[in-house]
Amino acid sequence: MEKEQIIKEMENQEILEMIHNSENDFFAAGIFYTFDTDSREIKFLVVNYRRDGIGPLQIKFPGGCSKEGESPFENLVREMKTETGLFPAQNEAEIIQHQIFPPKKNSGAYNVHHKVFFLIGKAGGILKTVSSADAGEVSPPFWMSAQNLSKVIFPGHKLAFKRACELLSFKKRDYAYALMNV
Numbered sequence: 001m002e003k004e005q006i007i008k009e010m011e012n013q014e015i016l017e018m019i020h021n022s023e024n025d026f027f028a029a030g031i032f033y034t035f036d037t038d039s040r041e042i043k044f045l046v047v048n049y050r051r052d053g054i055g056p057l058q059i060k061f062p063g064g065c066s067k068e069g070e071s072p073f074e075n076l077v078r079e080m081k082t083e084t085g086l087f088p089a090q091n092e093a094e095i096i097q098h099q100i101f102p103p104k105k106n107s108g109a110y111n112v113h114h115k116v117f118f119l120i121g122k123a124g125g126i127l128k129t130v131s132s133a134d135a136g137e138v139s140p141p142f143w144m145s146a147q148n149l150s151k152v153i154f155p156g157h158k159l160a161f162k163r164a165c166e167l168l169s170f171k172k173r174d175y176a177y178a179l180m181n182v
Contacts, residue, residue, distance in 0.1 A: 026114035028076040029063025029157065030088060031096070031164045032123060034143065041145045042168050044161075045127075047083055048139035049154065060154035061117070061161075062141060072116050084141040085128035093118040096167060097160035117160035119167060 032045035048057040062083040066075040077087050097117040128140055146165055153161050 026066050026072060026075070026116060027063060028066065028072050028079060028116045028118065029061040029160070030076055030080045030084075030093070030118050030120050031061050031160060032080075032084070032086065032088075032120045033164065033168060034121075036143075036145075039145070041147070042165070043143040043145050044149055044164070045084060045086075045141050046144050046149065046153075047141050050138075057139070058154040059144070059149065059152045060157050062138070063117075072114075073118075076116075076118055080123070081125065083128075083138050084125075086123040086125040086141075088118065088120040088123050092122045093120050095119075096163045099159070115156070115160075117157075117163075119164055 030045075034043050034045075035041075036043050045062065046059050047062050049060045050057050062080055063076070064079040064083075066072070067078070070078070073093065076093060081087050095116055096119045097115070099115040101115070130140055131138060146168075149161065150165075
């Protein structure tokens with residue numbers, strides 16, 4: 001195993017342990033991607049989200065808040081299955097963005113809030129074609145090109161989206177090279 005890969009795995013494990021062993025709550029989201037061979041574009045799996053079933057629809061990556069006792073990866077798997085029907089293999093979910101937010105003022109909350117975004121290239125399951133049972137919060141999942149998504153992504157997911165695009169631009173070049181040499 002390459003030194004860079006070992007360091008990346010150690011960093012991922014440290015983040016997961018820090019979050020799981022704390023009293024803090026967290027949000028986990030999966031950034032599923034694919035390379036469309038016809039359009040030669042990177043596409044992301046997204047959902048239309050409506051907080052608590054009300055308000056405007058916003059396009060976001062599938063995910064949600066943890067339940068008591070869940071690890072970030074367990075939270076990710078549960079949310080992905082609920083919202084998309086897909087689930088990542090543990091070795092296919094790489095943390096690419098970890099954000100820490102202070103407690104909200106005047107909310108009565110004393111804990112910080114973590115957001116963890118996982119980049120996922122391979123998944124099992126069957127993609128849903130109907131909405132999840134989250135009281136109208138989430139539409140059926142759909143694929144959207146990076147170019148189109150950049151214009152409409154939920155503001156709270158923009159940094160993770162940008163990081164995913166940076167990482168995937170290198171993978172896309174490798175993918176295109178592999179296609180040319182088949």
